[in-house]
Amino acid sequence: MLKKFSAVAGVIVVGAAIALTGCSDAVEPVTPTYKTNLDKAEIRNSEFGKVFPLHYQTYLRNDEDKIMTEYGGSVPYNKHDNVNPLPKGYKHAQPYLKNLWLGYAFSFEYRAARGHTYAIEDILNIDRINRYSEKGGLPSTCWNCKTTMMPEFIEKYGDDFWKKDFNEFRQAMDVKDHAIGCTNCHEAETMELQLYSEPLKEFLKVQGREWKDIPRNEKRALMCGQCHVEYYFQKPEFGAAQRPVFPWTEGYDPENIYTYYKGHGDSKIKGFEGQFYDWIHPVSQTPMLKAQHPEYETWINGPHGSAGVSCADCHMTYKRLDGKKKISDHQWTSPLKDPDMAACRQCHTDKTPEYLKGRVVDTQEKVFAQLLIAQEVSVRAHEAIRRASEYTGPKSADYDDLMIEAREWCRKGQFFWDYVSAENSVGFHNPTKALDTLAKSQQFSQKSVDAAVRASNFTIAKDLAGDIKTLVPPIMEHSRELMMDPAHLQTHEWLKYLKPFPKAQQVWDGNKRLIPAPEKS
Template sequence: MRNQRTMTAIVTMSLALVLALAGCSSEPAEPQTPQFKTKLATDEIRNSAFKAEFPLHYETYERNNESEIMTEYGGSVPYNKHDNVNPLPEGYKHAQPYLKNLWLGYPFSYEYRAARGHTHAMKDILNIDRLNRYGEKAGLPATCWNCKTAKMNVWLKAEGDGFWAKDFNQFRDQVDLADDTIGCANCHDPSNMELRLYSVPLQDYLKASGKDFKTLPRNDQRALVCGQCHVEYYFQDKSFGPAKKPVFPWTEGMDPEQVYTYYKTKGDTTIPGFEGNFVDWVHPVSQTPMLKAQHPEYETWQNGIHGAAGVTCADCHMSYTRLDGKKKMSNHHWTSPLKDPELRACRQCHTDKSPDYLRERVLFTQDKVWEQLLIAQEISVKAHEAIRLAAEFAGDKPANYDQLMIDAREMCRKGQFFWDLISAENSVGFHNPTKALNTLAQSQRYSQQAVDIAVEAAAFTTGQALAGDIKKIVPPIMKHSRELQMDPAHLASHPWFKYLPLLPKAEKVWDENRRLVPAAASN
């Protein structure tokens, strides 16, 4: 009897152990999200309105005002991203010297600085030289407001799809620099703090894909609210819908080849050899129809090692914290986990690794990607120069000269776009090392093909002119701005500047959101 009771106890304990182990091996339930009922209206967009309701969250949000903390490859100091000569805050050692060359003829060539925290977004876009402050019109559409403010909800309600093609400067004096910058209402419904999308292009993509944001898994929602802006996008040509409306080029897929293929059929251009392609601008030196990549963090992350494992943007960039010693909350200081000496965000999962080890692994990846990024950049410059020489070649041309020039420009366009996708992505490859290195390898291959084809188009007469150090053949452009382009002496200071028009002298009309010159009287 005693032995029978013992056996029964053993069986019972074994069964309990099996059940416990089965519970450990099952998929973990999604965390329960906190429920809120605020005193705020659903259409509240002012950041300051959230402070009384969520003082601890707001305290971390205000840390985005920091602008002097650097990591090895980035940080929050707004240095010129082409200047690797001068020290911070003007330049930094990890800069790409050919940015102004590669974007010549496009507003990015006037000014491109490292991003500061999200709270600076409104102030920074109003001061950037890409938006013309020397005239009534900015030269870029109102679409440029899309990722800078939740006030998009107000403007779109009033203007509809006609908003996108209006001029950016038309709305300069309608914003508050602090209360309208990127903040709470960009990601949350103010009445209950549920995650929501304010971004029309992402709403459009999900609808076309048959997806409903509200029914997606919580982790997908957490990633997509960041993916509203941290993506590649373009301003739609009028033949395809509302002019200048932002669109995500994802219907073919999110990898570089798929995005490039998408752009080949989504434009109004009539340039021979590129008919029907989408084109951001034509490079004045090589006359190549170009694409300008934005910042494809979402596309890069989603099939990288962390994205594939279900680790979202918020897990690393908004890691949990306890400010009052009790409540666990997401840190709303959206920044690099490397800024924390203890790398606590990384060590939520990598519990067996030291901060020094983890930081070393990140830098190992970034060092390798940066090395290839600089190589890809230089070959892109050589491609433009090779095409320029071929276009100006006055000797006997091959019978297929015109097709060779089209092919060279196609490879130049593709090579630079692939370089730009990694250059503009804000992790120096860490979000997806395999994709980053593969994309840069492809960039180098396409750009070198552009050089080879252009040399053939010039009857192989330009090879010697292109041999050697590209920095001696085509010097990096260190200074260029809208104001400088008004000066003939400046346009004589670099061989590529002769392909730019002299801008008329003009005084500054706008200082941030303030008008300096009275508006011209309407007739």
């Protein structure tokens, strides 16, 4: 393989051969280093492809968007739609997502993720970003894990970048050549693993750790942990406004992160003073938390993370594409898509592919069943609070305190459900943590229901009995465009708590303008 790009890249292999004088003298292999002749500021993925054509060939396979596993895959179906078949919906969907995120941009559209090569294209077209306005309605922070251009943005704007509007950068990049790629993990000149994530840099600084001193295997996991994590947008009272922050100082488990969010905010809501929240749910008036995608936090103390098995070991298995040189596969995908289960059989050599796949799917089946239960109890909690807050009869003497308690349990129960829901392994990265988190979610949400029932002197209890799908049907259709139609907001009891958006033309289609930009005064 080296001959194919030796004219472009000079390769210096350090420690290629190690003489062993005995079994006790084994030395850990030294990673090869490279001199690529690429400019250190190079960020275009295609330029790396000229130097590393085989690696680039596997990277382009991230364009695959048609293969599913039992509980996931790369078809971008609507993750709340368990009615329609692929590609619109899928049997293992969660029907209450639009209910639980009502009042927040996630309720407009939430799809299964495609490959990393679609990162820019998909965020440009997602309904969570306002395409009907000059302003996107979300900060530039949303670009943080979508593009190789982040270092340029930070160098140019510093911490002022985060609070800029998302739409300001719609036309700043190539949707493929600047999508998540080579320089998100590698230095252009030497191909050393590099730290590009600003929030991870800050966390390591708080820990007093230097990137150069971190063991290579930990770095291999942190490459993914730059983005596949829970994070939030910082309030200005605590530093640069809208800067992404990893809430890890208390620990990596959902209880630790929830404790972190008990502070670091600007809430003035009674009972939640000083706490962080992402939005207020319009039905229950609860200050809510939206979990992102905590793969790293889930994996780190699971069976594989605890054993030192890195993300790359499973999601970047070695291949021989030229019949000679072994390379890491840069199609970042599920091991379940490989019929041979080669990633798993690197270690589990005594097991058949069928057995290994069965173990994964069995874990996911159990986790997903509990996920659906936790989701439904969370919906019931919001409905209980709604009914208790609108109850006009004789109330409990400690009604106000009980309503605060009900909202606290509702907030916590939904966050614990979302911690597993947003994590992309359906529990497999850490089955024990996933099932424990969902059990606690169900308990917390039920405590919310109980507190709301007590607040109303148990009067609403009979109204909450029965199948939740009858009591509160799933909201199947909801979008920014539908929010402009007052009639749509009368189609569901919960939608009535929203105010319609003003009528507006669509301004953006991806990174193309549909109407002329307003003249600058």
